[in-house]
Amino acid sequence: MLEEGSKCESCGDxxxxxxxxxxxxxxxxxxxxxxxxxxxxITRSLTPEDYFSLLAKGHSEDDFSLHGDFYIPExxxxxxxxxxxxxxxxxx
Numbered sequence: 001m002l003e004e005g006s007k008c009e010s011c012g013d014x015x016x017x018x019x020x021x022x023x024x025x026x027x028x029x030x031x032x033x034x035x036x037x038x039x040x041x042i043t044r045s046l047t048p049e050d051y052f053s054l055l056a057k058g059h060s061e062d063d064f065s066l067h068g069d070f071y072i073p074e075x076x077x078x079x080x081x082x083x084x085x086x087x088x089x090x091x092x
Contacts, residue, residue, distance in 0.1 A: 006032055007032075008032065008033050008034040008037050009031060009032050009033060009037075009053065009054055009057040009059075010033055010034075010037035010040070010041075010046070010050040010053050010054055011034060011036070011037055011050065011053070012053075013034040013036075013037075027059070027063045027064060027065060028058065028059055028060040028062065028063050029058055029059065031054070031059070031065075037050060039083075041065055043081060043082045043083040044065075044070045044071075044078055044079075044080050044081050044082055045078055045081040045082070045083050046066075046071065046076070046078060047076070048075055048076030048077055049076070050076075051066065051071050051076035051078075052076050054066060061073050
């Protein structure tokens with residue numbers, strides 16, 4: 001559930017109107033993400049900073065969206081990005 005003062009768990013954006021609460025079955029907990037970071041999560045295109053930020057917020061490498069087939073656990077680099085995502089989460 002989104003609350004006043006919620007921030008994107010990936011980039012820290014605090015614009016509540018742009019945040020999305022996403023709950024997947026195979027995840028350790030729901031994600032609270034801005035549109036750009038949700039796009040990067042869905043397209044398996046998180047930056048290493050995004051990846052480690054989500055882990056620091058309590059998500060797990062065992063989550064389907066973050067598991068080792070999609071990201072290298074040691075450095076957070078995307079193995080299989082389906083899109084190239086630039087600044088602000090925009091698809092290039």
